[in-house]
Amino acid sequence: MIERTLSIIKPDAVKMKVSGNIINIFETNGFQILAMKKIHMSYKQAQDFYKEHQARPFYHDLCTFMSSGPVIVQILEKENAIKANRDIMGATNPADADTGTIRKMYGESIDNNAVHGSDSATSAVREIGFFFSELEIVQ
Ligand code: ADP
Numbered sequence: 001m002i003e004r005t006l007s008i009i010k011p012d013a014v015k016m017k018v019s020g021n022i023i024n025i026f027e028t029n030g031f032q033i034l035a036m037k038k039i040h041m042s043y044k045q046a047q048d049f050y051k052e053h054q055a056r057p058f059y060h061d062l063c064t065f066m067s068s069g070p071v072i073v074q075i076l077e078k079e080n081a082i083k084a085n086r087d088i089m090g091a092t093n094p095a096d097a098d099t100g101t102i103r104k105m106y107g108e109s110i111d112n113n114a115v116h117g118s119d120s121a122t123s124a125v126r127e128i129g130f131f132f133s134e135l136e137i138v139q
């Protein structure tokens with residue numbers, strides 16, 4: 001099934017100037033980029049985006065990190081896009097990520113792990129709607 005997923009190139013990767021490399025990985029893996037923009041989230045916006053994690057001990061650090069600098073948000077589309085993106089991202093902790101994955105190549109730690117990707121169809125719909133209006137999506 002053709003799916004859409006939300007990707008975020010996190011502040012660490014934008015700062016390291018590897019966002020072009022990461023976008024290249026998406027394109028060479030057959031994703032269509034339906035929408036893309038660079039934004040700098042406020043702490044409150046990061047809290048709202050990650051509200052499912054609000055009870056976790058790392059929530060404050062996560063929201064501080066995600067609002068520490070600009071990010072690039074994209075809507076990616078392809079067959080089984082949600083799992084396909086999670087596969088090329090690699091494990092949450094770069095130390096556990098497979099060779100060749102984005103987090104293995106560009107992640108430094110579980111906090112600074114280069115990319116976000118939706119983890120389910122439900123979260124993809126919510127996360128896409130969080131950042132993009134219908135008018136911003138290329139059909
Ligand atoms: P993923 O980004 O792989 O979907 P989660 O949704 O579980 O992972 O967590 C969201 C983000 O919170 C992770 O990408 C990571 O940056 C951070 N995080 C997750 N678990 C931890 C942890 N145990 N310690 C510190 N940060 C964490």
Ligand code: MG
Pocket residue numbers: 117119
């Ligand atoms: Mg997640």
